[in-house]
Amino acid sequence: MNMREKIKAAAARYPDQRSAIMPALLIAQKEHGHLPGPVLEEVADILDVERIWVYELATFYTLFHTEPVGVFHLQLCDNVSCMLRGAEDLLRHLEEVLGITKGGTTPDGLFTLSTVECLGACEMAPVMQVGDDYQGDLDIARIDALLDRLRATVGQATGADLAATVPPGE
Amino acid sequence: MFEPILLRNVDVPDGHLLATYRAGGGYQALAKALDEHTPDEIISLVKESNLRGRGGAGFPTGLKWSFVPKRAGKPKYLCCNADEGEPGTFKDRIIMERDPHQLIEGLAISGYAIGAETAYVYIRGEYTLAIQRLEQAIAEAHAKGYLGTRIRGSDFNFVVHIHCGAGAYICGEETAMLDSLEGKRAQPRLKPPFPAVEGLYASPTVINNVETLACVPHIVLRGAGWFRNIGPDKSPGPKLYCLSGQVRKPGLYELPMGTPLRELIEDSGGGPLPGRKIKAVIPGGVSAPLIPAHGLDVGMDFDSLAAAGSMLGSAGVIVIDDSTCMVKVATRIIEFFHHESCGKCTPCREGLNWVVKVLRRVEAGQGVPGDLEQLEALCKGIFGNTFCALGDGAAMGLRAALTHFEHEFVAHIEEHRCPFH
Numbered sequence: 076m077n078m079r080e081k082i083k084a085a086a087a088r089y090p091d092q093r094s095a096i097m098p099a100l101l102i103a104q105k106e107h108g109h110l111p112g113p114v115l116e117e118v119a120d121i122l123d124v125e126r127i128w129v130y131e132l133a134t135f136y137t138l139f140h141t142e143p144v145g146v147f148h149l150q151l152c153d154n155v156s157c158m159l160r161g162a163e164d165l166l167r168h169l170e171e172v173l174g175i176t177k178g179g180t181t182p183d184g185l186f187t188l189s190t191v192e193c194l195g196a197c198e199m200a201p202v203m204q205v206g207d208d209y210q211g212d213l214d215i216a217r218i219d220a221l222l223d224r225l226r227a228t229v230g231q232a233t234g235a236d237l238a239a240t241v242p243p244g245e
Numbered sequence: 246m247f248e249p250i251l252l253r254n255v256d257v258p259d260g261h262l263l264a265t266y267r268a269g270g271g272y273q274a275l276a277k278a279l280d281e282h283t284p285d286e287i288i289s290l291v292k293e294s295n296l297r298g299r300g301g302a303g304f305p306t307g308l309k310w311s312f313v314p315k316r317a318g319k320p321k322y323l324c325c326n327a328d329e330g331e332p333g334t335f336k337d338r339i340i341m342e343r344d345p346h347q348l349i350e351g352l353a354i355s356g357y358a359i360g361a362e363t364a365y366v367y368i369r370g371e372y373t374l375a376i377q378r379l380e381q382a383i384a385e386a387h388a389k390g391y392l393g394t395r396i397r398g399s400d401f402n403f404v405v406h407i408h409c410g411a412g413a414y415i416c417g418e419e420t421a422m423l424d425s426l427e428g429k430r431a432q433p434r435l436k437p438p439f440p441a442v443e444g445l446y447a448s449p450t451v452i453n454n455v456e457t458l459a460c461v462p463h464i465v466l467r468g469a470g471w472f473r474n475i476g477p478d479k480s481p482g483p484k485l486y487c488l489s490g491q492v493r494k495p496g497l498y499e500l501p502m503g504t505p506l507r508e509l510i511e512d513s514g515g516g517p518l519p520g521r522k523i524k525a526v527i528p529g530g531v532s533a534p535l536i537p538a539h540g541l542d543v544g545m546d547f548d549s550l551a552a553a554g555s556m557l558g559s560a561g562v563i564v565i566d567d568s569t570c571m572v573k574v575a576t577r578i579i580e581f582f583h584h585e586s587c588g589k590c591t592p593c594r595e596g597l598n599w600v601v602k603v604l605r606r607v608e609a610g611q612g613v614p615g616d617l618e619q620l621e622a623l624c625k626g627i628f629g630n631t632f633c634a635l636g637d638g639a640a641m642g643l644r645a646a647l648t649h650f651e652h653e654f655v656a657h658i659e660e661h662r663c664p665f666h
């Protein structure tokens with residue numbers, strides 16, 4: 076199914092098209108990596124709803140990105156349970172080895188580093204979400220190994236090549 | 246040893262598949278409900294069981310269901326709250342990942358009881374595996390006639406849809422969830438009207454937590470009396486406790502309601518980390534006021550924790566030991582609430598902003614005399630004056646930290662540094 080068809084299928088679950096904006100934005104973000112203005116307008120057109128409604132949601136919910144993110148989005152939980160198990164040290168380490176501060180993206184476009192609120196996986200604290208996956212029971216050695224693994228999956232390709240081939244967030 | 250009820254399938258290989266669920270007696274409760282009971286009888290049974298909502302507030306489930314008007318002339322909806330955003334909580338995720346059919350069976354029976362033909366499960370978007378497993382389970386249940394039209398030869402029709410959240414804690418508040426489902430920014434609604442009368446699309450709507458719904462099939466199969474005999478009579482049943490923080494064996498544990506907090510931490514959790522001592526425990530997610538180490542004999546149920554000045558909330562139990570600075574914990578919690586404030590009402594939006602500023606400076610050793618009084622005054626301004634319970638939770642939590650660990654706050658101000666660094 077293409078994006079339009081997927082969105083139409085999602086919309087069929089609701090008696091009101093406005094309800095389908097959130098699922099539609101998630102579908103669009105999977106497709107495009109992030110949600111720039113033209114994509115938001117396309118979503119509004121497919122659902123035939125007010126553009127302002129779509130903009131409102133895209134800017135309210137933190138899982139929607141109106142700006143591009145790296146090929147790998149590292150989302151480290153720093154809420155209480157993870158903090159109590161050393162999330163701060165992991166953040167410092169990640170900032171150091173990636174050469175960016177939280178919120179930033181590496182110049183090669185590979186990694187975006189963010190901190191997030193509780194991921195609902197505190198039994199494996201400290202936890203980081205990488206794309207769709209949860210990586211738990213982290214320590215510095217595991218983070219290093221993880222970064223190596225992620226880099227290896229992309230081989231010699233540059234971030235720009237990847238952005239074109241690998242669906243961001245996967 | 247307590248025989249697990251809600252978690253009996255989670256460690257079974259392929260526990261998320263219909264075949265496994267059925268092999269363990271799954272969907273017998275749905276068959277029994279449809280064959281032997283009228284919807285009203287199911288509501289009475291759940292009332293009699295004293296089942297109380299596991300989402301945080303502990304509202305009696307059967308009573309909530311009975312508020313749904315019988316003849317509405319409109320469709321009725323069942324919404325499952327699977328937003329699970331309360332820091333320290335992960336029970337609903339594990340049910341959906343490892344035993345999604347238990348939730349689906351609970352949804353179908355509850356839908357039958359209230360007369361709903363459509364359910365939406367509102368799951369936080371980060372829960373990719375849970376979403377995938379639940380989608381698969383819904384498809385399987387449809388294929389085998391546990392969902393769909395004329396279920397098991399009855400005239401009951403029922404479908405379940407998943408709606409993914411997109412990262413906003415406030416969507417866990419039930420009326421904000423309804424706005425979010427309607428495609429709006431999530432902000433709590435004014436009550437009344439209560440959702441049971443005017444909820445989703447202005448139709449009668451029941452909102453229940455995942456764990457609440459997962460209890461329902463067991464009540465139907467084994468009876469209200471059986472359920473009420475587990476734990477305290479007014480707050481009974483099996484209960485999922487999410488144990489995390491500075492404890493040897495963090496994890497999800499199922500024990501009777503009312504299990505002493507100390508037993509949970511020592512027996513299930515293996516006690517504090519080597520060489521450390523417990524300083525305080527947050528018993529019900531960060532909205533619940535902390536309990537200092539001397540209070541750990543409290544029973545983990547709605548009424549006992551309320552009497553102890555805290556709450557069971559989501560049963561997210563966070564253990565904090567003596568290596569940890571309480572000012573830092575309090576600051577992080579308030580930062581969370583401030584970040585998640587939906588902005589609808591001033592005491593929460595502005596008050597928490599102010600509280601964060603004061604706490605950050607105290608934590609950094611730059612606090613000034615009068616800051617603690619300032620914090621208390623701010624709590625007073627927030628508590629009881631906010632539109633939803635988010636603001637109250639923040640104020641109550643901070644007050645407990647200030648009351649029980651005042652000396653740590655004072656030390657930061659007097660020594661101009663954090664004594665834990």
Ligand SMILES: Cc1cc2nc3c(=O)[nH]c(=O)nc-3n(C[C@H](O)[C@H](O)[C@H](O)COP(=O)(O)O)c2cc1C
Nearest residue numbers: 298299300326329330417418419453454457634635
């Ligand atoms: C700020 C806030 C956040 C909440 N978050 C959740 C949540 O993540 N999950 C949940 O089930 N209930 C949450 N609740 C409670 C719901 O509003 C509601 O009481 C509950 O879903 C009702 O289901 P129950 O009766 O089965 O517990 C929250 C309440 C507030 C005020």
Ligand code: SF4
Nearest residue numbers: 589590593631633636
């Ligand atoms: S208390 Fe906070 S979260 Fe609740 S309505 Fe007011 S601003 Fe929104």
Ligand code: FES
Nearest residue numbers: 152157193194197
């Ligand atoms: S606090 Fe990090 S996953 Fe819950």
